[in-house]
Amino acid sequence: MGFYDCRCMVTGVSLKGAGAALVLLQDSAGEYCPISLAIKGNYNRLGSIDEIEEDANARLVLKFFLDGLPLGTFTVDEEALAREECFPIRTSEDLLQGFERNINDGPGYAALNGQPVVFALIARAVWDTIAQHASPSDESAPIVFQRLFAASSVGAQIYAGALGEVCTHVAESAAFDAFLRKRRLPWKPAEDPGQDYPEEMRQYLGTARQTFADSAIIMEALRRYEVEVGDLLKDE
Numbered sequence: 001m002g003f004y005d006c007r008c009m010v011t012g013v014s015l016k017g018a019g020a021a022l023v024l025l026q027d028s029a030g031e032y033c034p035i036s037l038a039i040k041g042n043y044n045r046l047g048s049i050d051e052i053e054e055d056a057n058a059r060l061v062l063k064f065f066l067d068g069l070p071l072g073t074f075t076v077d078e079e080a081l082a083r084e085e086c087f088p089i090r091t092s093e094d095l096l097q098g099f100e101r102n103i104n105d106g107p108g109y110a111a112l113n114g115q116p117v118v119f120a121l122i123a124r125a126v127w128d129t130i131a132q133h134a135s136p137s138d139e140s141a142p143i144v145f146q147r148l149f150a151a152s153s154v155g156a157q158i159y160a161g162a163l164g165e166v167c168t169h170v171a172e173s174a175a176f177d178a179f180l181r182k183r184r185l186p187w188k189p190a191e192d193p194g195q196d197y198p199e200e201m202r203q204y205l206g207t208a209r210q211t212f213a214d215s216a217i218i219m220e221a222l223r224r225y226e227v228e229v230g231d232l233l234k235d236e
Helices: 056-071 078-083 092-105 124-132 141-148 154-158 163-183 198-211 216-228
Strands: 019-028 031-034 039-043 074-076 110-112 118-123
Touching: 019 124, 031 118, 039 056, 056 074, 056 092, 056 154, 056 163, 078 092, 092 110, 092 118, 118 124, 124 163, 124 216, 141 163, 198 216
Parallel strands: none
Antiparallel strands: 019 031, 019 039, 019 118, 074 110
């Protein structure tokens, strides 16, 4: 399997060489809905992320799915994932690579309660900038969490009894969700894999700047992104 470069769900910039936030999704009544808080790392050019921040959130997500394997609530194509060297599942990277196969090779690789799990990818510069500009909420973390995951019971199962460990993640997700709602942007899985060269990366960045010219927050995020991937924007 060769290298390929996904793009940010919000801005469409290339994730090549960039940090990324990854949010697990499942289809619910024809719309994709989050089932987890954001897992953070670097885009690995294989459709997922590596160098994952192994914080409380990442640990809770991994534990939830590992616990589901012997129960049969979480099922995987063991032979296919073993060929990809991500089964047995030992790490967050192994787990996410199975979900990546659902996106790019078909839905039969990793399913929760019989439904495939996929994920969205958001440029880390975009995710962090939106979170940093959010106004403090007067609502408690449990109320915000309940609103975020109203369309799915999976989130409640992942974080049962551990919400206090992921309060920062909840606040970030609430800020991002509010931004999506304001812009009327849907959640959607990572897509359009291909190898991005400097010309394409500059084109995507230029398009994002035009699309979000009215958003000071995204314009700031794009400046941060440009600094992050600056060397990759230059022709060799």
